[in-house]
Each structure stands twice: as C-alpha cells, then as structure tokens.
Amino acid sequence: MSTALSLLKDVFGYTAFRGAQAEIVDHVIAGGDALVLMPTGGGKSLCYQIPALARQKAGQGVTVVVSPLIALMHDQVGALHEVGVGAAFLNSTLSLEEANAVEKRLLRGEITLLYAAPERVATPRFLSLLDGLYQKRQMALFAIDEAHCVSQWGHDFRPEYRALAVFHERYPGVPRIALTATADDTTRADIVQHLQLQEARQFVSSFDRPNIRYTIAEKKDPTLQLLRFIEREHAGESGIVYCQSRKRVEEIAEVLCKEGLDALPYHAGLDAAVRQRHQDRFLRDDGVVMTATIAFGMGIDKPDVRFVAHLDLPKNIEGYYQETGRAGRDGLPSDAWMAYGLQDVVNQRRMIDESPAAEEFKQVLRGKLDALLALAEATDCRRVRLLAYFGEQAQPCGNCDNCLNPPAVWDGTEAARMLLSTIYRVQQANGLHFGAGHIMDILRGKDTEKVRQFGHQKLSTYGIGAQYSEQQLRGVLRQLIATGALEVDAAAFNTLHLTESSRGVLKGEQKVLLRESVSQPAGRARRERGGTKATPAVAATLDGQGQQRFAALKAWRAEVAKAHNLPAYIIFHDATLAAIAALDPRSLQDLENVSGIGARKLETYGPGVLDVLHALD
Structure with missing residues (x-):
C-alpha cells in the first residue's frame, strides 16, 4: 500500500484514496480478481491504473484495458501521457504503420497500459501478441471497463464482450478487474458468469451521487420547459440533452441555437467525422450543450457537465442512472432533469411488445420499465427509490424535487374507474377500441364529430367526468398503463385495451394516487449554487x-x-x-x-x- 500511495501522489498528485479505492488497489496489486461497481466520478480508472503501475514496477509487464469507445481511449491515453505514464491504444484510427509501431513498443516493454476495443481483443493477431507476452511472464493485468456491456439484461449490451472470457481461459494466473457504474443484481450475476469471475472479490460502492439533484417534471410543452430549465439554472454551462429519435435531436439542437445557446446534435445517423468534431467541441469548450441519442455518452469524462436532461423516458433505471451520472463528475452541484408524459409510457411499452425477443426477455424488460415508471410517478424521495433499485437503503435526501417541493397528492381512483368503465362500454357498444383522446372526450362530455359519429353521447359514462381536466385524466391514464391496468395496441393506432389488472381498479380494490403538478420557483438553483460560465x-x-x-x-x-x-x-x-x-x-x-x-x-x-x-x- 505504501507503493500505491506513493504512485498516487507522485504520478497523479493526490494524497489519499477515496472510498473503497485503497482496498481494491491493494487486492489487485496482490494478484486478486475483482468486480468493481462504483458510481460515475467515483474514481474507477485509478482502481486499475495504480495496480498497472505497481505491477509493472515489480517486473510483471503490461496491463491491457478493454474499452468500448475510441474517443474514450484517446482521452485516457492522452491523460496518462500528461502524467508521464507509458500508454497507447490499438484501434481502427491507427494506420497499419502506426499499429505496428505500437506493437513494437509493447514488445520492448515501453507500454504500461494498452487500451483496445473488445472487437480487436478477439482477433488472432492481438491474441498472438498477448500469447508472446504471457510466455515471457509480461502480462500484469486485464482491466475490463464498462463491464455491464457483457450482459443482455444491461442497458448497453455488446455481444463482443462475451468473448472476453478468453482472458481467464487462455491466460490463467493473470488477475482481472471488471468495472462498471451500473449493474443491478441480475446484470451483476451475468457479468460474473460470462467473464468467469466466480472467484473474484466484489466491491460495491454506494450508488449515491449526493451532488446530483433529481427532478422529473410532467410534460406540458417539453421544449419550452427545457429552455426555461437551462436559462434559469444553467445558463452558459455545459450539459447533455437526451432525446429518443435522431429527428428530435436535430430539432432540439436547432431550437437551442436559435435561443442563443451553443448546442450541437449527436446521433448515429451523422457522419463519423461530424460526430467526432461535435464530441471534441463538447469536451474541449466551455458551455456547450450536446443534444443526443443514447449513442453519445458512455465513458465521457468531462468533469463539469452541470446538467443532464431527458426529453424522453429511458428504457430502464440502469440507463437513466448511467446517463444522469455524466453530470457533476467533479462533485459540484448538478442537475438530472426529465420531462415525462403519457406518450413516453405508450412508446416504451410498444417498443418492448414489438421487439422480436423471446417472451422471457420481454418480461424482464417490462419489469425494468415498471421500476423506472414507479420512480417517475413517485411522490416520495427520488433518491431513496433510485438507490433501493440497486439494493441500497437511504434516508430522504432533501435534494430532489419531491423533497424540496413535496407534491400534493390526489385520489384518482374514481377517475380511473370512470376511464376503465368508458373503455369497456365503448367496446361493448361498437366492438371497437379507441385511443386516449377520444375516451377522455367522452368522459368529459365533449361534443365532437367523432363522439356523434359513433353515438357515444348516449353512453352512461358520457360527461360524468366533466370535473376532471384533460391533464388530470392523462395522469390517470399514464399510471394505469404504467401499472398494467391498461394496454396500448400500437399496431391499431394506439388504442386502449382492458387487462386482467383492470378488474381490481374497476371494483375499487386498488387505489390510484397521483401527484399534482408542482411549479419550481424560477432561479432557485442558480442563487443557491453561484458560479457562471x-x-x-x-x-x-x-x-x-x-x-x-x-x-x-x-x-x-x-x-x-x-x-x-x-x-x-x-x-x-x-x-x-x-x-x-x-x-x-x-x-x-x-x-x-x-x-x-x-x-x-x-x-x-x-x-x-x-x-x-x-x-x-
């Protein structure tokens, strides 16, 4: 440990390890395998960089780091060069001549950490290189970053990660460390199984990011809501805005630019050179807002991202946690803000139902979505809910929207029964199914052409819900779909269908409690936090x-x-x-x-x- 502390101070300029870092470093230096779960910004890289330096100092050779992103490799190697560490990468950006030069340096023992993508690791040429080093006892360590990519239950499955079991099978005795910021119990078990880490020691740090304030707002005019959020709380600061579609990404980037923000789009449909240019600007310049699909973000080390906003609901809590974790890596106050509405629930349910995956897999996806929907609908502490998902108990944080502005709750059970009853009666009367808008029109007693066309003004439920606003009824429908008491048939124009679970609500056996909309005071966060661009x-x-x-x-x-x-x-x-x-x-x-x-x-x-x-x- 004295060697590790000396390296920490002399190379990286820090006088003490944080959290479980010291224990992990000690274990890996001694040759132990490890599975490390540590939140973004918790210092995962040092958990393998210090052992790599220590084991090379002891004559044990090179550390191979598997990293899924080329941009991340470039920045990590650049950062290591800045502190005087011999590091290099092998990836598709290198010419044949440049790759050969790296291989020669590797064989001469001039490289401490070699970064490579999982696709390259599985190639015969790369394995032949490792074979030679192993025979000379010059393989110090294997580090597998973003290890959740090995799991089909995770949020970013990469099939090529499965081939990394070759490290255990082909190079026995070389320690391995797998690292991730996001893995529930199912994903963790998958990592252990597929990377053959059954004997590895598991280090699970707290998933809490106390500097991040979680806010989930009901969608009304999401673009305007986003603009107000940025202007009031993060003017001139770096942030990421996630959207589900490429088209939406470009639309939001354009709107933000017209409002005077320095915004750039990023999605897989853009030319690779454009994506790289935009990512470089985001990493290198102050105050840039990146609007992106989830194609952007893994491994982004920029410390001063002050906010991450979602204009569409992610697929699961792991994805949400991973994406929001890109805010505030420097430990300073930051925001995770999301706008969430009925259509988000419909879209996510539809994507699962229309997936070609096996039913068993779909059930797991539905369970993960349900957990995220419960977080979005929650009226208690967001952080307590989020941490509970990862098996961690916590007290109310005092730093989420529900803690800071406790929402008023109203009993929507009667409204829910009215909606379900209307859906039932419409189907009985016409043998047809209809979408949410028409069902709400009937319940609120609106005289529309469609209501008259199908004679729905004659239904016993016509107009009995006139006291409810459309916004209230959308909230009720959102929760009914979220809890499975209603289904949406995407193949039939998003029509609504009753389920087995509808019965309990119709009979009044299941309560439907909903949050009322809460407006956040303008400028609150800026006054508390201070600072400008x-x-x-x-x-x-x-x-x-x-x-x-x-x-x-x-x-x-x-x-x-x-x-x-x-x-x-x-x-x-x-x-x-x-x-x-x-x-x-x-x-x-x-x-x-x-x-x-x-x-x-x-x-x-x-x-x-x-x-x-x-x-x-």
Whole structure:
C-alpha cells in the first residue's frame, strides 16, 4: 500500500484514496480478481491504473484495458501521457504503420497500459501478441471497463464482450478487474458468469451521487420547459440533452441555437467525422450543450457537465442512472432533469411488445420499465427509490424535487374507474377500441364529430367526468398503463385495451394516487449554487484577486490544451486551478502539495503556472 500511495501522489498528485479505492488497489496489486461497481466520478480508472503501475514496477509487464469507445481511449491515453505514464491504444484510427509501431513498443516493454476495443481483443493477431507476452511472464493485468456491456439484461449490451472470457481461459494466473457504474443484481450475476469471475472479490460502492439533484417534471410543452430549465439554472454551462429519435435531436439542437445557446446534435445517423468534431467541441469548450441519442455518452469524462436532461423516458433505471451520472463528475452541484408524459409510457411499452425477443426477455424488460415508471410517478424521495433499485437503503435526501417541493397528492381512483368503465362500454357498444383522446372526450362530455359519429353521447359514462381536466385524466391514464391496468395496441393506432389488472381498479380494490403538478420557483438553483460560465462554482468563494488569478490560469490552460489537442480538464481540473488561485504560490515547492499536481505535471506545467501568476503581480 505504501507503493500505491506513493504512485498516487507522485504520478497523479493526490494524497489519499477515496472510498473503497485503497482496498481494491491493494487486492489487485496482490494478484486478486475483482468486480468493481462504483458510481460515475467515483474514481474507477485509478482502481486499475495504480495496480498497472505497481505491477509493472515489480517486473510483471503490461496491463491491457478493454474499452468500448475510441474517443474514450484517446482521452485516457492522452491523460496518462500528461502524467508521464507509458500508454497507447490499438484501434481502427491507427494506420497499419502506426499499429505496428505500437506493437513494437509493447514488445520492448515501453507500454504500461494498452487500451483496445473488445472487437480487436478477439482477433488472432492481438491474441498472438498477448500469447508472446504471457510466455515471457509480461502480462500484469486485464482491466475490463464498462463491464455491464457483457450482459443482455444491461442497458448497453455488446455481444463482443462475451468473448472476453478468453482472458481467464487462455491466460490463467493473470488477475482481472471488471468495472462498471451500473449493474443491478441480475446484470451483476451475468457479468460474473460470462467473464468467469466466480472467484473474484466484489466491491460495491454506494450508488449515491449526493451532488446530483433529481427532478422529473410532467410534460406540458417539453421544449419550452427545457429552455426555461437551462436559462434559469444553467445558463452558459455545459450539459447533455437526451432525446429518443435522431429527428428530435436535430430539432432540439436547432431550437437551442436559435435561443442563443451553443448546442450541437449527436446521433448515429451523422457522419463519423461530424460526430467526432461535435464530441471534441463538447469536451474541449466551455458551455456547450450536446443534444443526443443514447449513442453519445458512455465513458465521457468531462468533469463539469452541470446538467443532464431527458426529453424522453429511458428504457430502464440502469440507463437513466448511467446517463444522469455524466453530470457533476467533479462533485459540484448538478442537475438530472426529465420531462415525462403519457406518450413516453405508450412508446416504451410498444417498443418492448414489438421487439422480436423471446417472451422471457420481454418480461424482464417490462419489469425494468415498471421500476423506472414507479420512480417517475413517485411522490416520495427520488433518491431513496433510485438507490433501493440497486439494493441500497437511504434516508430522504432533501435534494430532489419531491423533497424540496413535496407534491400534493390526489385520489384518482374514481377517475380511473370512470376511464376503465368508458373503455369497456365503448367496446361493448361498437366492438371497437379507441385511443386516449377520444375516451377522455367522452368522459368529459365533449361534443365532437367523432363522439356523434359513433353515438357515444348516449353512453352512461358520457360527461360524468366533466370535473376532471384533460391533464388530470392523462395522469390517470399514464399510471394505469404504467401499472398494467391498461394496454396500448400500437399496431391499431394506439388504442386502449382492458387487462386482467383492470378488474381490481374497476371494483375499487386498488387505489390510484397521483401527484399534482408542482411549479419550481424560477432561479432557485442558480442563487443557491453561484458560479457562471466564466467563474465556475468551484471558484466562486475566491476573493477578487483570486478570481483574477483563476481567470488567467483558465485562459493559460485553454492555450495549453489546444496546443496538446486535449480537453482542458486533462491538463488541470477546475478544482486544481481554484486551489492554485487561492494559494497564490511563489515557487515550484509551493505547488507540490496542490491536489492534482503530480511530479510530471509539476515539471511540465509548474513554470508556466508561476509565469501566469507573476505576470499579475
């Protein structure tokens, strides 16, 4: 452990491990296998980077890191170069000549961490390389990042991850560490089975991200709601907006740009070069908002993403947790905001029902969707619900929408019975099924052409629900569909059908309790948090001169990052710049104990930092 702490300080500039990091590092350095579940921003990378350095120092060779994303490999290798660690990647961006050069460096023992995609790992050429290293006893460790990709029950299944069992079968004795930020019990069991980690020690950290505020708003005008949310709480700050369709992604990006925001679209339908350019801008520039499908995000290390917004419901809690976890990796206050409505429930149910998957698999997907719907409909603490899904108990957080503004609850049981009764009577009268809009029109007694056409004004339920607003009835329908008391037939124009579960509601045996809409006070979060695009919250407590130093350091960092073709945070995090600005160091010795400045960065950037500060004297 003394070796590990020395590496942590000398290489990465930190004086202590966080949470379970020390225990994990110690276990892996000693040659043990591990399965690590740690939330985004919890420091997973150090859990294999420190053992890689320690085991190479002990003469045990190279660590192979399996990573699913090319962009992530580039940034991680760049970050390791910045701290003086020999790292490289093998992926499709390299020419044959460049790949050969990496392989030669590998065989000469010049590489500590080699990053590769799972597709490459399974190739005969790559395995032949590893065979040679193994025979020379120069294989130190296998690290499998984003390990949930191995599971068909996870939210981002990648079949090629299944081939990674080859590490256990072909290279016995080489320790393996599998890491993920998201895995429920079913996914965890799948990881253990398919990667053959039955003997591995499991390290499960708390899934809580206390700096993230969870808010789920009822959809009214989602685009306008999003604009108000960004303008009031995150003007000029970096964020991600997730949409379900490519078309919607481009529409929202266009709207945000017209409103003066620096927004970019990202989805799989865009040219690869465009996607890369947009991702680079998001990572390297301040205040960029990325509107994207879930094709964007895995492995995004940008620390100062201040918000993640969903304009459409994700498929399950794992996906929601993984995506919202991209906010606030620096530990500063951030937001997870989602707009949610009846059509979201209909769409997600339809996608499961129309899937070609086996019924057993569909049942698992429905169960996962039900858990997310329960979170969305909840009137109690969101965080308690979220953590309970991952098997973790918690107390009300005081930092979600339901804790901060407890919603009023109304009993929608009678309205639910009226809706179900209307659906039943319509089907009895005409032998036909209808969609939500028409059913609500009947119940509210609206005189429409369609009502007259089918004679539905003669039904006993016509007009008996006139006291309910359309918004209230949509909320009731949403919960009935969410709980399975109603089904939507997507193949027949989203018509509504009763189910076996309808009976309990119709008989009054099952209550339907709903939340009333709550308006969030404008500007609340901004007043509490402080900070602007120019001065992040991490530097908000600095005095006038400190703010001046911070701004100058930030401008210097931007120039250095551009010259190195790296995101600015890889040079120094905002927290490190704020610590320097507060300290106002006069010598390299003064800089030595600033968190985030290791020996290589002190040597490389220390003089430049001092020059910036001296120029302000």
